[in-house]
Amino acid sequence: MLAPVLTLTTDFGATEYVAQMKGAILSVHPEARIVDVSHEVQPQNVLEGAYVMAATVPYFPKGTVHVGVVDPGVGTVRRGLAIQCRRGWLVGPDNGLLWPAAEALGLEQVRALEDRRFFRKTVSATFHGRDVFAPVAAHLAVDGPDAFGALGSVVDDAIRLRLGEGAAWEGSLVRGVVLHVDRFGNVVTNVPADMVERWGVGSEAAVEIAQKPHRMRRVSTYGDGGPDEPVLLISSSGFLEVAMNEENAARRLGVRPGLPVAVHFTDGSP
Amino acid sequence: MLAPVLTLTTDFGATEYVAQMKGAILSVHPEARIVDVSHEVQPQNVLEGAYVMAATVPYFPKGTVHVGVVDPGVGTVRRGLAIQCRRGWLVGPDNGLLWPAAEALGLEQVRALEDRRFFRKTVSATFHGRDVFAPVAAHLAVDGPDAFGALGSVVDDAIRLRLGEGAAWEGSLVRGVVLHVDRFGNVVTNVPADMVERWGVGSEAAVEIAQKPHRMRRVSTYGDGGPDEPVLLISSSGFLEVAMNEENAARRLGVRPGLPVAVHFTDGSP
Amino acid sequence: MLAPVLTLTTDFGATEYVAQMKGAILSVHPEARIVDVSHEVQPQNVLEGAYVMAATVPYFPKGTVHVGVVDPGVGTVRRGLAIQCRRGWLVGPDNGLLWPAAEALGLEQVRALEDRRFFRKTVSATFHGRDVFAPVAAHLAVDGPDAFGALGSVVDDAIRLRLGEGAAWEGSLVRGVVLHVDRFGNVVTNVPADMVERWGVGSEAAVEIAQKPHRMRRVSTYGDGGPDEPVLLISSSGFLEVAMNEENAARRLGVRPGLPVAVHFTDGSP
Numbered sequence A, B, C: 001m002l003a004p005v006l007t008l009t010t011d012f013g014a015t016e017y018v019a020q021m022k023g024a025i026l027s028v029h030p031e032a033r034i035v036d037v038s039h040e041v042q043p044q045n046v047l048e049g050a051y052v053m054a055a056t057v058p059y060f061p062k063g064t065v066h067v068g069v070v071d072p073g074v075g076t077v078r079r080g081l082a083i084q085c086r087r088g089w090l091v092g093p094d095n096g097l098l099w100p101a102a103e104a105l106g107l108e109q110v111r112a113l114e115d116r117r118f119f120r121k122t123v124s125a126t127f128h129g130r131d132v133f134a135p136v137a138a139h140l141a142v143d144g145p146d147a148f149g150a151l152g153s154v155v156d157d158a159i160r161l162r163l164g165e166g167a168a169w170e171g172s173l174v175r176g177v178v179l180h181v182d183r184f185g186n187v188v189t190n191v192p193a194d195m196v197e198r199w200g201v202g203s204e205a206a207v208e209i210a211q212k213p214h215r216m217r218r219v220s221t222y223g224d225g226g227p228d229e230p231v232l233l234i235s236s237s238g239f240l241e242v243a244m245n246e247e248n249a250a251r252r253l254g255v256r257p258g259l260p261v262a263v264h265f266t267d268g269s270p
Helices: A016-028 A046-059 A099-105 A128-143 A145-150 A249-253 B016-028 B046-059 B099-105 B128-143 B145-150 B249-253 C016-028 C046-059 C099-105 C128-143 C145-150 C249-253
Strands: A005-010 A033-038 A065-069 A080-085 A088-093 A107-112 A168-170 A173-181 A187-192 A204-209 A212-217 A230-234 A239-244 A260-265 B005-010 B033-038 B065-069 B080-085 B088-093 B107-112 B168-170 B173-181 B187-192 B204-209 B212-217 B230-234 B239-244 B260-265 C005-010 C033-038 C065-069 C080-085 C088-093 C107-112 C168-170 C173-181 C187-192 C204-209 C212-217 C230-234 C239-244 C260-265
Touching (some): A005 A046, A005 A128, A005 B016, A016 A033, A016 A128, A016 C005, A033 A046, A033 B016, A046 A173, A065 A128, A099 A107, A107 A145, A230 A249, A239 A249, B005 B016, B005 B046, B005 B128, B016 B033, B033 B046, B033 C016, B046 B065, B046 B173, B065 B128, B080 B099, B080 B128, B088 B128, B099 B107, B187 B249, B212 B230, B230 B249, B239 B249, C005 C016, C016 C033, C016 C128, C033 C046, C046 C173, C065 C128, C080 C099, C080 C145, C088 C128, C173 C239, C187 C260, C204 C230, C212 C230, C239 C249
Parallel strands (some): A005 A033, A065 A088, C005 C033, C005 C065, C065 C088
Antiparallel strands (some): A080 A107, A168 A173, A187 A239, A204 A212, A204 A260, B080 B088, B080 B107, B168 B173, B187 B239, B204 B260, B230 B239, C168 C173, C173 C260, C204 C212
């Protein structure tokens, strides 16, 4: 039978910590195939990690096991979780990191990681990614539902986090925050596409970001922007995005993850 | 039968975009084995991407499918291409990116990516890497020539790009450009080894780079350079290279990809 | 039979050089499964590379082949080595890089890489990682002890390097150096846990690092540190570490790999 796929999303950078997790997975399940999602999440930025996982897990085959480790609370009392979804499994800390991905995959049941038979023999106080989450994920990849039922008790009070929950109408303004800045300097906000879908390509908006006002056109593709022109478009993951054609918009506009953004479309009212 | 290998070369950085491509590949072909070539190509630098692919693909087994995505024209009318070569397959945009690698692998036939059965169901305007090139590559990995013939019409006007085409004699000078700066600060130019082969180890040259003159010896290995001495050697990929022993030559000399370089060997004339 | 695992540790960055090594491995042994340990070792810092390998290889399954390439002497007369250990194999240059990992895996025998049948046909002067170490490792992954015995003669004078050898008592001070700074800015020293084990959680120490004095508490987990408080703990790899809760200690304290550190525990004497 085909070896299952496991994915890893962390804030570890491309470091030996990631490799230790892979070793821990392969030690439980030598046939596991492991794919890196990203290890460049801003250190300890749970919201950005949640965005990256939610944007990525839907592209993987059914049954994939997704591990997330952005875990400022490691070594404290925060629980570890495994989540069974219609289209895959998730493993990581109970801090909201897994929640948007779980909803994207069709959340079915959440369990706490309690049974130490599924952990490494020695559990370090500082590295549950390697000693708890990696081996649990490997067991899920081998035994699926059987392993899941044995991990620990069902949880109904997991910490919930919604990427779009900070985005809201305030009069005729949409207010949100920056979720993520990608390699090209494209700025992904937490404003879901459906909040702004009535303003099609060609609409104009007044945008305040990094405490400065801009006028931006809604376009359909990066190449539609003129030289030095910041534009609005819907990102490939379904959120409103600010970008510049062949330029790094985040650097030019002074934008980092976490900053607020306000958008007012001027042709038509909400 | 053994799972085929696919490689990825992009300017995405180590980000979730790469992982989405891997998910798209595994969704078509769950047994695919995926190897990252580089995701650190300078954003939208097609020439550097072409260099990196051409320098790397010859080391992979026959039949490997190589995907390249450095794609400033995504979402515009530029075509997508698949190229059948004697020693493998290439998939990516029609902007020259694939051409040097195709020549290195023995180019046989080029086809346009037209038949949408080989794409993801929804094709985003901004991310053909995931929605077009990745699934096409997965189909090539499964079905090889059968898939290739069905992708679209044969193309004979693909954009050609040659790494060495900017390198030329001007009197007794060789003029070229910087293709690539590697992690160690070694500076790879686009001057092919055979243009300078008559000047063996021990020859001396006057070199102008980053608008400053230097005298450099031609050596055979990095360790042959003295302290603080920039030297010339032939890189492992067959181009003239400027390097410093245990130093970052690019930083010390102020060199970036794209800058011009001029070399005049002073012992013997061309 | 299951494809063996090979790991790679280099100072190449995430570049095409790594991919060329992977291609060279897959060309010898198409079923090889390759895992990146780290390519972010400080360029030519053999000690840091040795630390990263030793900290990581114990987490991989028995029989894994580990390749290390931090190789300032490439192209000179330094030998290449393969090391047979109870729990795996190591391949790389004879400069101490492999030694701590070999001890961690149970060193059995060291051989020089001499028989060119195990190399690529053309061996570049500047890239033994691809042309010597990668193909040798692939042969070890296929044929294990049979390949090992044929590689070359037994070596008993390999360069030995011990991570903790620079750490020593000087009166009531422990003196050591910084081995490694991780992504979070945690500072790993070369002081082994057992040198300081008598000072448990709650002990206090005077610490001099980057030429400045600090008072630090010994804690058990990152979360135990107060705001802006540098603390001492035992890293997950068994060395004394300086860290700050949700802060980058290396940046705040001005620390880089290679700097000296001195620790004087003030509650109790050695």
